[in-house]
Amino acid sequence: MKARGFAPIIILVITLIIITSGIAYFFGLKNTRSKIFPTPSPEPTITSVACTLEAKICPDGKTSVGRVGPNCEFAPCPETDTSQSVAHPDWKLYKNEQYGFQIFHPDSYKVLNDQENLYGWPDAIVLLYNGGQSYDLPIEVWDFKTEYVDKYKDDPRLTVKEVKGKFITLFNMNTEDEVDEIIDTFKTLE
Numbered sequence: 001m002k003a004r005g006f007a008p009i010i011i012l013v014i015t016l017i018i019i020t021s022g023i024a025y026f027f028g029l030k031n032t033r034s035k036i037f038p039t040p041s042p043e044p045t046i047t048s049v050a051c052t053l054e055a056k057i058c059p060d061g062k063t064s065v066g067r068v069g070p071n072c073e074f075a076p077c078p079e080t081d082t083s084q085s086v087a088h089p090d091w092k093l094y095k096n097e098q099y100g101f102q103i104f105h106p107d108s109y110k111v112l113n114d115q116e117n118l119y120g121w122p123d124a125i126v127l128l129y130n131g132g133q134s135y136d137l138p139i140e141v142w143d144f145k146t147e148y149v150d151k152y153k154d155d156p157r158l159t160v161k162e163v164k165g166k167f168i169t170l171f172n173m174n175t176e177d178e179v180d181e182i183i184d185t186f187k188t189l190e
Helices: 007-038 147-154 177-184
Strands: 055-059 064-068 092-096 099-106 110-111 126-130 136-143 158-163 164-169
Touching: 099 126, 099 177, 110 177, 136 147, 136 177, 147 158
Parallel strands: none
Antiparallel strands: 055 064, 092 099, 110 126, 126 136, 136 164, 158 164
16 A cells, blocks of 8 residues: 555644644733733822821911821811901901911000001001100011011010011010000911
């Protein structure tokens, strides 16, 4: 017998083995590819944040609040009624939104904040006047400490508050006790 009849069968079997091996290799590689080259997973999100243990004193001067929330912002201060003085409920409120403060004064005091009355007080924003030859309480705003120090030196009648990066001076011109009580009602606005 001739060996020629088996050659096509052997070629066919070898071809089938190669094709089967190729298919098996392809599917095997496809399954292992995810293990070799894994799909990147998204970054894990942080759900809780540790805030610093700082505290902020609220405008009432008694309450303090800490940092909360995902952005570690200060918790809101409790609402307080700023329209009336606790010590002097009959006093009137002067509020200055531009410079961020308020102060109470007796009804007998006039609040002067027009250019005519501020003449001679270039840094004043308001003058409290109870009659007489001089203003009782000029309230001035300064950008730098050296400005008011140069003017008032170490005068004990001067009270200084720092608000919104500015220096606010309250000067008890006539050393009146009542003016000191007015100065004591000074509060910064939120």
